[in-house]
Amino acid sequence: MSIPIPQPPSIPFIGNVTALDKDVPLNSFALLAKTYGEIYQLNILGTTIISVNSYALANELSDEKRFQKQVAAGLLQVRNLLGDGLFTAFNDEPDYLVAHRLLMPAFGPMAIKGMIEEMRDICDQLVLKWERFGPHATLDPADDFTRLTFDTISYCSMSYRMNSFYSDKPVPFVVAMGDFLAESDLRASRPRILQAVLGKNAKYHEDIKLMKDLAEQVVAERQANPIDKKDMLNTMLHQKDPQSGRKMSAENIARNLITFLIAGHETSSGMLTFAVYHLLRNPSALRKVRAEIDSVLGNRPAQVDDLSNLPYLTAVMRETLRLTPTASKRGVTPLQDTTLGGGKYFVKAGTTMLVHVWNMHRDPLVWGEDVEEFRPERHVDGKFEKLPPNAWQPFGFGVRACIGRAFAWQEVILVLATVLQKFDLTPADPSYTLQLKQTLTIKPKGFYIHARRRTDNQ
Numbered sequence: 530m531s532i533p534i535p536q537p538p539s540i541p542f543i544g545n546v547t548a549l550d551k552d553v554p555l556n557s558f559a560l561l562a563k564t565y566g567e568i569y570q571l572n573i574l575g576t577t578i579i580s581v582n583s584y585a586l587a588n589e590l591s592d593e594k595r596f597q598k599q600v601a602a603g604l605l606q607v608r609n610l611l612g613d614g615l616f617t618a619f620n621d622e623p624d625y626l627v628a629h630r631l632l633m634p635a636f637g638p639m640a641i642k643g644m645i646e647e648m649r650d651i652c653d654q655l656v657l658k659w660e661r662f663g664p665h666a667t668l669d670p671a672d673d674f675t676r677l678t679f680d681t682i683s684y685c686s687m688s689y690r691m692n693s694f695y696s697d698k699p700v701p702f703v704v705a706m707g708d709f710l711a712e713s714d715l716r717a718s719r720p721r722i723l724q725a726v727l728g729k730n731a732k733y734h735e736d737i738k739l740m741k742d743l744a745e746q747v748v749a750e751r752q753a754n755p756i757d758k759k760d761m762l763n764t765m766l767h768q769k770d771p772q773s774g775r776k777m778s779a780e781n782i783a784r785n786l787i788t789f790l791i792a793g794h795e796t797s798s799g800m801l802t803f804a805v806y807h808l809l810r811n812p813s814a815l816r817k818v819r820a821e822i823d824s825v826l827g828n829r830p831a832q833v834d835d836l837s838n839l840p841y842l843t844a845v846m847r848e849t850l851r852l853t854p855t856a857s858k859r860g861v862t863p864l865q866d867t868t869l870g871g872g873k874y875f876v877k878a879g880t881t882m883l884v885h886v887w888n889m890h891r892d893p894l895v896w897g898e899d900v901e902e903f904r905p906e907r908h909v910d911g912k913f914e915k916l917p918p919n920a921w922q923p924f925g926f927g928v929r930a931c932i933g934r935a936f937a938w939q940e941v942i943l944v945l946a947t948v949l950q951k952f953d954l955t956p957a958d959p960s961y962t963l964q965l966k967q968t969l970t971i972k973p974k975g976f977y978i979h980a981r982r983r984t985d986n987q
């Protein structure tokens with residue numbers, strides 16, 4: 530016999546819309562999980578959304594025979610720009626399947642290893658900037674890491690230099706993207722009738738146009754000036770899907786270029802910023818990771834083989850994504866009417882369900898009572914490999930898991946190893962307490978640092 534899924538009190542017509550913080554919905558989702566526990570449901574303008582917070586239930590939702598990714602709510606609005614691009618495609622769209630098969634090898638570990646020098650090129654620009662600014666400058670790591678990850682994905686995937694480090698102003702694409710994502714999220718929780726009244730449509734469509742124009746310009750430039758390089762753009766332009774014999778359409782190529790630029794930089798820059806934040810708050814972890822980097826690298830540049838030889842730094846990255854997963858939730862839906870928790874909760878086929886990775890990564894039954902502590906030691910000496918299945922899933926799950934995981938991992942480990950090898954980092958405000966900024970992903974807000982060039986390891 531199933532029991533009702535708990536729901537906070539709701540208001541006629543709008544349901545539970547007011548239960549969600551407009552700027553950082555994650556804060557509300559986390560609070561609701563504390564109040565209602567492993568599962569609760571919300572009514573958002575007449576649509577039921579079920580939020581799952583415990584490891585046990587999230588593990589059930591990670592069974593692809595019963596559940597699949599659902600593009601709903603804010604993500605459905607993001608389709609206004611990305612359409613059937615990899616991130617926002619419905620599961621059976623034909624162009625998605627072609628792109629997925631063609632691009633999986635292009636994002637595979639061997640291909641990514643070949644991008645190390647391009648990644649280093651951009652990382653060196655960040656190092657040079659911090660060196661030139663000197664130890665007294667107040668640096669905004671979220672901003673600089675955004676420049677870095679944006680330039681890196683652009684340079685590696687389409688051999689196109691965004692040159693973000695050469696401008697004071699934020700990159701127009703990044704601004705348009707942030708505004709577009711925020712507005713997409715708001716549209717999902719706003720009655721349609723308000724859309725035109727609020728006068729937000731013009732700006733929304735301008736942002737879409739700016740991003741589409743850039744992608745089309747990159748494709749046109751490549752077609753006019755072909756280069757002989759194995760980047761993702763050449764894969765998309767020239768290779769045929771072995772299964773269908775089809776090439777990708779021009780429209781789908783542009784959509785996927787924008788997908789890479791969006792999905793490929795926000796999450797990684799948030800991860801880098803959170804990693805620095807956690808290390809500065811945990812001096813013993815910082816000491817350990819620096820000792821490891823110094824002993825493996827000394828003062829020489831990291832090579833690709835070094836990156837698999839830094840177990841404590843790897844544990845720091847895993848713990849960063851456990852405690853602060855930058856993609857904090859993912860949407861799934863049951864393929865058929867089903868029950869969860871051994872028959873406890875009934876869920877209808879097609880219902881929108883959110884796996885709240887932020888909450889499940891805090892399940893004490895998996896991680897212990899010190900879940901709020903940043904402790905890389907949870908992941909060393911084979912402990913990571915012994916975690917229960919699907920307990921750590923910052924990169925999503927199954928066939929719709931992150932295609933850029935190997936890319937992000939190599940980029941982040943290279944940048945952290947290089948930055949910690951070269952700089953003493955300190956918080957600009959030692960009393961800073963973590964606040965979040967949320968668009969499609971999350972990152973620390975208002976967190977600033979100083980970076981002093983190290984002389985002790987030269």
Ligand code: HEM
Pocket residue numbers: 598615616617629682788789790792793794796797800854855856859860923924925926928929930931932933934936937
């Ligand atoms: C999908 C996280 C970096 C491209 C996903 C998903 C997650 C995720 C959770 C699944 C979303 C869902 O189920 O709806 C992350 C994190 C990253 C990262 C935490 C960095 C720390 C990247 C990078 C790229 C990328 C560097 C490069 C292009 C994508 C794409 C998808 C995806 C295209 C959709 C894949 C598909 O559905 O076939 N990512 N990602 N991501 N990610 Fe990432």
